[in-house]
Amino acid sequence: MNGKNTSSPKKALAFVGNNAVPIMFIIIIAVCIPISGFSPTFLLNEIMTRLSRNAFLILSLLIPIMAGMGLNFGMTLGAMAAEIALIFATDWQIWGIPGIVLAMIISVPISALLGLACGRILNAAKGREMITSYIISFFMNGVYQLVVLYMMGSIIPIIHNNVKLPRGYGVRASVDLTRIRKSLDGVLAVNIAGVRVPLLTILIIVGMCLIIVWFRRTKLGQDMRAVGQDMEVARAAGIDVEKTRIISIVISTVLAGIGMVIYLQNMGDMATYSSHSQIGMFCIAALLVGGASVDRASIGNVFLGVILFHTMFILAPRAGAVITGNEVIGEYFRVFVSYGVITLALIMYETKKRRAKAHMGAQLELEQREEEKR
Amino acid sequence: MKKRRFLIRAGVIILLIAIGGCMMVIGRGHTVYFDNKKLEYEGQQLDTYRRINVFVNGEQVAKLSAKERGMASCVGQSFHFDIEATKEKGDDPEQYSFDLSLPYGIDGVIVNLPAIIAGLPQEAWMSEFVPMVVEEEEEEEIVLDDFDMSSDDI
Numbered sequence: 001m002n003g004k005n006t007s008s009p010k011k012a013l014a015f016v017g018n019n020a021v022p023i024m025f026i027i028i029i030a031v032c033i034p035i036s037g038f039s040p041t042f043l044l045n046e047i048m049t050r051l052s053r054n055a056f057l058i059l060s061l062l063i064p065i066m067a068g069m070g071l072n073f074g075m076t077l078g079a080m081a082a083e084i085a086l087i088f089a090t091d092w093q094i095w096g097i098p099g100i101v102l103a104m105i106i107s108v109p110i111s112a113l114l115g116l117a118c119g120r121i122l123n124a125a126k127g128r129e130m131i132t133s134y135i136i137s138f139f140m141n142g143v144y145q146l147v148v149l150y151m152m153g154s155i156i157p158i159i160h161n162n163v164k165l166p167r168g169y170g171v172r173a174s175v176d177l178t179r180i181r182k183s184l185d186g187v188l189a190v191n192i193a194g195v196r197v198p199l200l201t202i203l204i205i206v207g208m209c210l211i212i213v214w215f216r217r218t219k220l221g222q223d224m225r226a227v228g229q230d231m232e233v234a235r236a237a238g239i240d241v242e243k244t245r246i247i248s249i250v251i252s253t254v255l256a257g258i259g260m261v262i263y264l265q266n267m268g269d270m271a272t273y274s275s276h277s278q279i280g281m282f283c284i285a286a287l288l289v290g291g292a293s294v295d296r297a298s299i300g301n302v303f304l305g306v307i308l309f310h311t312m313f314i315l316a317p318r319a320g321a322v323i324t325g326n327e328v329i330g331e332y333f334r335v336f337v338s339y340g341v342i343t344l345a346l347i348m349y350e351t352k353k354r355r356a357k358a359h360m361g362a363q364l365e366l367e368q369r370e371e372e373k374r
Numbered sequence: 375m376k377k378r379r380f381l382i383r384a385g386v387i388i389l390l391i392a393i394g395g396c397m398m399v400i401g402r403g404h405t406v407y408f409d410n411k412k413l414e415y416e417g418q419q420l421d422t423y424r425r426i427n428v429f430v431n432g433e434q435v436a437k438l439s440a441k442e443r444g445m446a447s448c449v450g451q452s453f454h455f456d457i458e459a460t461k462e463k464g465d466d467p468e469q470y471s472f473d474l475s476l477p478y479g480i481d482g483v484i485v486n487l488p489a490i491i492a493g494l495p496q497e498a499w500m501s502e503f504v505p506m507v508v509e510e511e512e513e514e515e516i517v518l519d520d521f522d523m524s525s526d527d528i
Contacts, residue, residue: 093481095449098401105394149516160481161507165514173516179403273516 021345022291025308032315035322041194050310052201053266057259058283058302059208060252065297067248068228071284074118074133078256079276080144081110086264087171091163095179100265107257115253119246141277148272171272181268209299224248285309288345404448404476407484407503410438415498420488427458451476459491
């Protein structure tokens with residue numbers, strides 16, 4: 001009885017420790033909802049919009065985590081590929097769902113090539129994948145700017161003046177995607193108790209979740225999990241570790257490209273030079289808010305993360321305005337929370353890893369002593 | 375085994391290219407402009423109508439008096455529209471239906487309604503819409519900020 005009593009608080013503490021970030025967010029949201037004064041219908045509509053907009057992108061992060069490559073900051077590469085594809089689809093005047101499908105198809109080879117290059121570099125930087133992928137995304141951003149700002153319109157044909165800069169080459173800072181805006185979200189959209197549900201987009205996201213669940217059970221999925229647990233053991237078992245890791249990054253980048261098309265069709269406007277640079281950070285922050293860590297993430301974390309992170313995003317400016325009388329403070333709040341949560345999650349991951357290592361070391365020492373006594 | 379894999383990959387690539395090609399055809403957007411304007415073709419003088427109502431998919435997209443222009447968007451290469459034309463005041467409106475095949479390379483197509491009603495050849499009633507080029511005095515400023523997380527909407 002006593003044992004039970006002492007283990008329950010320990011379990012509760014362990015649960016809180018393991019889920020500190022989502023619990024923290026739930027508390028912030030619970031405090032902010034009444035302060036903001038938003039109606040439940042408005043909040044649910046906003047959350048549904050953001051869920052359909054972001055979930056696919058965040059799902060693209062799961063596969064590299066499975067392969068032990070951590071949070072793929074290189075998903076930005078897929079986002080760039082999607083933006084290039086959308087520039088072409090807009091310039092060629094392909095509207096509606098066909099425009100979205102075409103953009104997805106164009107983005108696939110570009111994402112795959114970028115993912116391949118990224119995967120090869122990450123193989124050369126084992127153990128430092130996250131920082132390397134982060135820096136690769138900066139490097140590729142420079143290449144992207146060179147292509148979009150100087151080569152498009154001069155070397156790569158761009159016809160329309162609403163896409164091209166007035167000087168005759170380079171793409172405008174903002175590309176109008178009105179002709180494809182919400183084309184996907186509009187199909188099969190239903191209204192449930194005042195909440196607009198973009199059914200087709202949700203079905204695509206659910207389909208992606210099922211594919212991920214199926215993929216985990218395939219030979220390649222099992223190989224990735226083995227590589228993620230221990231590369232040396234996986235290699236000894238005959239798995240081509242390097243190839244498996246590259247495939248995981250390629251899949252992630254391609255999915256990120258498709259996800260970015262879904263994201264931008266919902267927005268209806270593309271910030272040519274900044275959309276992609278923010279997206280990786282936001283997706284990773286949302287995944288971490290959902291309770292994922294660098295080496296463990298599930299589909300549940302994706303959905304919980306999108307809901308919590310984006311609810312905070314909706315609430316923070318209004319709550320900030322009500323509390324301080326200045327909406328800008330709310331804006332700052334959500335910005336520092338976004339970066340802060342990534343930092344916190346990384347610190348917690350490292351602390352846990354060290355603790356586990358120390359615990360294992362202590363256990364090993366104990367076992368050795370016992371053996372010596374015998 | 376290798377041959378089979380190669381064939382599957384090649385098949386997937388061909389399928390994607392084919393789907394992309396289909397999307398480029400079925401998703402090509404055009405803007406169709408309807409003119410109720412006078413036209414002279416091979417010595418034949420065509421006058422405007424007093425009133426023309428244009429319907430696309432049963433929805434009225436333009437209500438044109440003489441010398442006016444209306445427009446509608448069209449996705450794909452074929453375009454069907456109905457018109458209700460009244461020649462003079464007090465006349466009964468006449469109904470017409472037209473199916474157009476839009477040229478792929480043209481974004482904006484101008485259709486002269488009096489000419490199409492008169493049954494003239496396509497070259498008489500169809501022309502390309504060329505937007506007026508407006509000189510932009512100021513060059514657009516491109517801001518390259520990699521660390522901006524303060525966007526309003528994500």
